[in-house]
Amino acid sequence: MGEPRAYGPPPGPPSSRVAYAAAHVVPDPFGGGLDWDATLAFRRHLWSYGLGVAEAMDTAQRGMGLDWPATRELIARSGREAAACGGRIVCGAGTDQLPPCPAPLGGIVAAYEEQLAVVEEAGAVPVLMASRHLAAAARGPDDYAEVYGRLLPQVRRPAVLHWLGPMFDPALEGYWGSADPDAAGDALVELIAAHADRIDGVKISLLDADREIALRRRLPPGVRLYTGDDFHYPELIRGDASGHSDALLGVFDPIAPAAAAALQALDKGDTAAYDAILAPTVPLARHLFEAPTFHYKTGVVFLAWLAGHQRHFRMVGGLESARSVPHLVRLFRLADAAGLLPDPGLAADRMRAWLTVQGVAP
Numbered sequence: 001m002g003e004p005r006a007y008g009p010p011p012g013p014p015s016s017r018v019a020y021a022a023a024h025v026v027p028d029p030f031g032g033g034l035d036w037d038a039t040l041a042f043r044r045h046l047w048s049y050g051l052g053v054a055e056a057m058d059t060a061q062r063g064m065g066l067d068w069p070a071t072r073e074l075i076a077r078s079g080r081e082a083a084a085c086g087g088r089i090v091c092g093a094g095t096d097q098l099p100p101c102p103a104p105l106g107g108i109v110a111a112y113e114e115q116l117a118v119v120e121e122a123g124a125v126p127v128l129m130a131s132r133h134l135a136a137a138a139r140g141p142d143d144y145a146e147v148y149g150r151l152l153p154q155v156r157r158p159a160v161l162h163w164l165g166p167m168f169d170p171a172l173e174g175y176w177g178s179a180d181p182d183a184a185g186d187a188l189v190e191l192i193a194a195h196a197d198r199i200d201g202v203k204i205s206l207l208d209a210d211r212e213i214a215l216r217r218r219l220p221p222g223v224r225l226y227t228g229d230d231f232h233y234p235e236l237i238r239g240d241a242s243g244h245s246d247a248l249l250g251v252f253d254p255i256a257p258a259a260a261a262a263l264q265a266l267d268k269g270d271t272a273a274y275d276a277i278l279a280p281t282v283p284l285a286r287h288l289f290e291a292p293t294f295h296y297k298t299g300v301v302f303l304a305w306l307a308g309h310q311r312h313f314r315m316v317g318g319l320e321s322a323r324s325v326p327h328l329v330r331l332f333r334l335a336d337a338a339g340l341l342p343d344p345g346l347a348a349d350r351m352r353a354w355l356t357v358q359g360v361a362p
Helices: 037-050 068-085 104-119 132-135 141-154 181-194 209-216 232-238 255-266 271-278 281-288 293-306 314-319 325-338 343-357
Strands: 017-024 053-056 089-093 126-129 159-164 200-207 224-226 246-249
Touching: 017 255, 037 053, 037 181, 053 068, 068 089, 068 255, 089 104, 104 126, 104 132, 104 141, 126 141, 126 293, 132 141, 141 159, 141 181, 141 293, 159 181, 181 200, 181 209, 209 232, 209 255, 224 232, 232 246, 232 255, 255 271, 271 281, 281 293, 281 325, 293 314, 293 325, 293 343, 325 343
Parallel strands: 017 053, 017 246, 053 089, 089 126, 126 159, 159 200, 200 224
Antiparallel strands: none
């Protein structure tokens, strides 16, 4: 194994970009809930590197095992932790407390309002998450405009909108009222223009850098584009003459130390160092998020276990089994090559033990 790269905590958050890491959760292996000590300790790890925490997003298994009662407690606890350490936090508000069946638009609005109240009570910036219920119920862009048009005037502070592509959640196909991403982007830009003073930014997770850049150039002044593109994040965050993307990324969970160091280099105008730091993380990210992309959470938790952030490789709903042995073996090798395993001896011991359980002679 290689030597880990030494990325110490920076003196503070980056100044030239706003950056959030979407954080995973750690279940209690002996019970039905979360291991709160390990879950919150990981958030303190992210804050120590100057990154914000994007809480209760899809990385935390929203829609893939984490139910609303647990999510509500997660938001409240993380909000208190953020206040205690001065950490930046945004939290997802959605409609996943509704049963998985068709719902009227009024019921969808009410579900969003219930979750918005929880997020705002926690002191967090709300992220209006893409809703499976709205995707199923909406007949076109006007229905999205109606729902968001009722929600945005209510928020206490500007919110973040959320466009999660079908590669992350197939149930969100056709979000914003069209299966054509260009038409959907037009509807989104129109909605943002109508409510720009109530919108902090929009998170785009389409894994399409050119489309993200084109949309970024159309946003009103003061509205950020938070990239959720876990394939092309280095160039999108670096930006071009017309602007840059900020970040709200699941890949920042496992690469937090490298991401923080790269952003500090970018603050200093040292784009060569920025590129050099992030370049080794890209092969890992592309493997981590390979199809089926929505199972990337399994790799995120596997890397957290290898890095010593938790004592077991277990996930809510048993999703530790969602990726194959060869996939996770390659992920281990790529993390080692990127210098992202802070204690190679611990990582090797855990990998050897895991391979033994899988029936693979190490």
